[in-house]
Amino acid sequence: MTLIIFDCDGVLVNSEEIYLATELEFLASVGVVLERDVYTDTFMGLSPPMWQARLQSIIAERRSAPLPSDFFKQLDDHTTARIELHLAALPDARQTIDGIEARRCVASSTPSARLRWKLQQTGLIGLFDPHIFSSDMVLNGKPAPDLFLHAAAAMGVQPGECVVVEDSVNGVMAGKAAGMQVIGFTAGAHCAGNHGARLATAGADRVVGSYGDLAAALAGLGAW
Structure with a gap:
């Protein structure tokens, strides 16, 4: 990947x-x-x-x-x-992402200006800029695959060479519709109960509950 x-x-x-x-x-x-x-x-x-x-x-x-x-x-x-x-970055997000050697980008349903503001406020923008993509750049938002396909095309990468990290059912569905590997991510406090199981049912290839587990999962997929 x-x-x-x-x-x-x-x-x-x-x-x-x-x-x-x-x-x-x-x-x-x-x-x-x-x-x-x-x-x-x-x-x-x-x-x-x-x-x-x-x-x-x-x-x-x-x-x-x-x-x-x-x-x-x-x-x-x-x-x-x-x-x-x-607003805050999730625990260990900066350290883990900074250690990823593979190319990376953000693809979010948040409008562009607000998306950049969130990344700036949490000190994460330097990990991604200028590779920041928003649903206002495409016709159809998640669960349609448009945003992920747009991000891959802008980065010059084939969909089959991409791994999506998503916490929502709609996002997982979008990643799979785009023909990408999807890791369901449940580290956020909003991912209560059987949220991970629902991501798996939506099509997530793997589900992880922390950035430490995410690093291991990405390594297992050959992402770096």
Whole structure:
């Protein structure tokens, strides 16, 4: 394998656990209670437009009254405040990635400007810049393969020579649809219960729970 493609939220930084807690809290405040596992499998890894469209559809099924007109703005403002306060790199991310000799890049559903901000705030941007790819660069976000195929093409690497590191069911599905090896990553605090099993069911070739295990898995795949 010659290219390792990292997701960002929940793989490089802890933002996914912040999003999860905030979104479930806000949904409950308008009377829409979703199980944590159902929510993560359905929504985690989607681009913001896809997330909002799918969420609005589910809310419409469960609420007779329309949402407050500023619901998504309030949610975004509250999430942004929490992200700015609590965002951090996952434990051992910097040290492990810095020791990887294979080529690497980031491919995330987060919009480009916000993605770069997250990497800058956590001190990880130097590990990847300029090889940072966002779903706003492609027509279809995850679980479609477009973003991973775009990243591979931009890096001049065939899909079969790529390993994707993903924490979401939608991301795993996208990596497999792109014809890539996928490692399911469950080191984030949001990966509770049987999250690893669900990543495996979605098609992950291996599932690991820490950066130490990730390094071993990549070495086992011949990634470096």
